[in-house]
Amino acid sequence: MKECLVIGKTHAGKTLFALNFAHYLGVTNLEITFRHPNGLIAKKTYSLAAARRELVGPAPHMTRALQSFVLDLPVGKGAKRCTFTDTSGLIDHIHADVEVRRAIAQTLGAIREADLILHLVDAAAVGRTDAPSALGEVDYQVAQFAQLRSGYAVLANKMDLPGAAGGLERLKLELPGHAVFPISALYKRGFREVKGFVQRYL
Ligand SMILES: Nc1nc2c(ncn2[C@@H]2O[C@H](COP(=O)(O)OP(=O)(O)OP(=O)(O)O)[C@@H](O)[C@H]2O)c(=O)[nH]1
Ligand SMILES: [Mg+2]
Numbered sequence: 001m002k003e004c005l006v007i008g009k010t011h012a013g014k015t016l017f018a019l020n021f022a023h024y025l026g027v028t029n030l031e032i033t034f035r036h037p038n039g040l041i042a043k044k045t046y047s048l049a050a051a052r053r054e055l056v057g058p059a060p061h062m063t064r065a066l067q068s069f070v071l072d073l074p075v076g077k078g079a080k081r082c083t084f085t086d087t088s089g090l091i092d093h094i095h096a097d098v099e100v101r102r103a104i105a106q107t108l109g110a111i112r113e114a115d116l117i118l119h120l121v122d123a124a125a126v127g128r129t130d131a132p133s134a135l136g137e138v139d140y141q142v143a144q145f146a147q148l149r150s151g152y153a154v155l156a157n158k159m160d161l162p163g164a165a166g167g168l169e170r171l172k173l174e175l176p177g178h179a180v181f182p183i184s185a186l187y188k189r190g191f192r193e194v195k196g197f198v199q200r201y202l
Helices: 014-024 048-055 098-113 123-128 137-146 164-174 191-201
Strands: 002-008 029-035 041-047 066-075 078-086 116-122 152-157 179-182
Touching: 002 014, 002 098, 002 137, 014 048, 014 066, 014 078, 014 116, 014 191, 029 048, 041 048, 066 098, 066 191, 098 137, 116 123, 116 137, 116 191, 123 152, 123 164, 152 164, 152 191, 164 179, 179 191
Parallel strands: 002 078, 002 116, 116 152, 152 179
Antiparallel strands: 029 041, 029 066, 066 078
């Protein structure tokens, strides 16, 4: 089964996107497998509402494990199955907490293995920055690495927030030749285009 990995900086909205995308595809209950950086594996079943409540958060470094579930995407008259994996968020510096560092190392390891990569960027945050480069170091490095592969797209998230439209334009300028899809994970906007992209690479 192919694996679709959701990556990006902490707080970009990866977990909310993964859960709401599953909801958009008709899932109501999710069995999530947690693969922790220390090797521990656990499974838990959630309703969508409970998953959003427990796994999405306002503070950074909310996700600390690879969190996978199975998704069926309609293809022709049937469906194609993939593993959809949410990851621990990346940062531009080295974190003081060793647990966060291990979680980040685990995310970087998973990038190598994935068949398809969805790279979430907070477009509203990009719109706010006055740095000469809108993409921070880690987003830039990830884009450089991932663009060598075919199934790679940037999802410009939080398009519902002020400043995001400007952020999207800057992202497109700095990532020429990349697929960049504007979305709102919160309001499930732009999901049809993301679905089309994922279907193409399954
Ligand atoms: N307005 C708005 N808020 C969003 C959107 N997507 C995510 N958020 C909010 O952003 C915050 C972070 O969301 P998460 O999904 O936990 O972010 P994450 O990328 O998984 O973060 P880590 O697990 O720390 O890497 C939460 O408060 C979300 O409600 C969006 O499209 N619009
Ligand atoms: Mg998360």
